[in-house]
Amino acid sequence: MDKTVASAAEAVADIPDGVTLAVGGFGLCGIPSVLIRALLDQGTRDLEVVSNNAGVDDWGLGLLLGAGRLRRVVASYVGENKEFARQYLAGELEVELTPQGTLAERMRAGGVGVPAFFTATGVGTQVAEGGLPWRYDAGNVVVASPAKETRTFATAEGDKEFVLEQAIVADFGLVRAWKGDRHGNLVFRKASRNFNPLAAMCGRVTVAEVEELVEPGELDPDEVHLPGVFVHRVVALTPEQAAEKRIEKKTTRGAPPPVDPPKTPSGSSEAGA
Known part of the structure; x- marks a missing residue:
C-alpha cells in the first residue's frame, strides 16, 4: 500500500x-x-x-x-x-x-x-458541427474536428438538442x-x-x-x-x-498620491491649528 x-x-x-x-x-x-x-x-x-x-x-x-x-x-x-x-x-x-x-x-x-455523454454545450456551433481547425499547414487547415452526433431529449424546458462528447x-x-x-x-x-x-x-x-x-x-x-x-x-x-510557485500575471501599482490635510472652516489646515 x-x-x-x-x-x-x-x-x-x-x-x-x-x-x-x-x-x-x-x-x-x-x-x-x-x-x-x-x-x-x-x-x-x-x-x-x-x-x-x-x-x-x-x-x-x-x-x-x-x-x-x-x-x-x-x-x-x-x-x-x-x-x-x-x-x-x-x-x-x-x-x-x-x-x-x-x-x-x-x-x-x-x-x-x-x-460518452450528451451535453448542450456547443450545440449549433463548430463544436458539434465540425470544422474547428486542429492543425494548420502553410496557413491552410489540414486537420479539422469531425462532426459529432446530436440528439434531442425532453427536458423541463421542453425538447432540446444535445451533442455527444467522448470520455x-x-x-x-x-x-x-x-x-x-x-x-x-x-x-x-x-x-x-x-x-x-x-x-x-x-x-x-x-x-x-x-x-x-x-x-x-x-x-x-x-x-x-x-x-x-x-x-x-x-x-x-x-x-x-x-x-516554488510562479505567478502567471503580476499586476502592481505605485503608491497613491499624497492627500492634503483637511482644512478648518477658517481655511487653515488642522495640522497648523
Missing part, C-alpha cells in the same frame, strides 16, 4: 515517448511542476497532453512545449503562451480546443468508466496536491484543486507530487478530496520544491 517513490525522476522513468498525459492545474495554479521538469530532463517526447492550458512560455507545460516535446494538446484555453500560438499557427502542433466544462466532464467520465482516458496522469499520505489519498488547497482530481481520475497510471507527506490515518477521511484508489505513485516534495 505504500505508494511513495524516492524522486520525481523515478516516478516518471517508465513514461515512454508518444503517450497521452492528463495534467492537473489551471494556469500556473496547482500544476505538477516538479514532475513536468522531470519529464523534460528525461527527454520524453511526442506527447499528447490533456490539460486546461499549456502553461506559460517559461514554466509548467510551456517547458515541454518550448523543447518541442508535444505533438498534440487538448485544452480549453491557450491565451497566455506565445510559443503555443506560434506552433499551432505554424502547423507544428495539433490543438483540440474544448469548452472548459466539457473538458472537465470528459476527464471525469473517463475516470468513472462512462464512455478521455489518458495513459498517465500528473497532479499536485497540498497533502497526501502513503496510500495516495490527496487533499488540495483551495483553488489549486481545479483540474487535479479529474486528471488523476482519468489517468491509467497517476503520479502525484505532494507538498506535505503524512502517514496513513493522519488525514480526516471527510477532508480527502481524492481517494487513493485513483493514485498509483506519490512523490514527496522538498520544502524548496513545494515553495
Whole structure:
C-alpha cells in the first residue's frame, strides 16, 4: 500500500515517448511542476497532453512545449503562451480546443468508466458541427474536428438538442496536491484543486507530487478530496520544491498620491491649528 517513490525522476522513468498525459492545474495554479521538469530532463517526447492550458512560455507545460516535446494538446484555453500560438499557427502542433466544462466532464467520465455523454454545450456551433481547425499547414487547415452526433431529449424546458462528447482516458496522469499520505489519498488547497482530481481520475497510471507527506490515518477521511484508489505513485516534495510557485500575471501599482490635510472652516489646515 505504500505508494511513495524516492524522486520525481523515478516516478516518471517508465513514461515512454508518444503517450497521452492528463495534467492537473489551471494556469500556473496547482500544476505538477516538479514532475513536468522531470519529464523534460528525461527527454520524453511526442506527447499528447490533456490539460486546461499549456502553461506559460517559461514554466509548467510551456517547458515541454518550448523543447518541442508535444505533438498534440487538448485544452480549453491557450491565451497566455506565445510559443503555443506560434506552433499551432505554424502547423507544428495539433490543438483540440474544448469548452472548459466539457473538458472537465470528459476527464471525469473517463475516470468513472462512462464512455460518452450528451451535453448542450456547443450545440449549433463548430463544436458539434465540425470544422474547428486542429492543425494548420502553410496557413491552410489540414486537420479539422469531425462532426459529432446530436440528439434531442425532453427536458423541463421542453425538447432540446444535445451533442455527444467522448470520455478521455489518458495513459498517465500528473497532479499536485497540498497533502497526501502513503496510500495516495490527496487533499488540495483551495483553488489549486481545479483540474487535479479529474486528471488523476482519468489517468491509467497517476503520479502525484505532494507538498506535505503524512502517514496513513493522519488525514480526516471527510477532508480527502481524492481517494487513493485513483493514485498509483506519490512523490514527496522538498520544502524548496513545494515553495516554488510562479505567478502567471503580476499586476502592481505605485503608491497613491499624497492627500492634503483637511482644512478648518477658517481655511487653515488642522495640522497648523
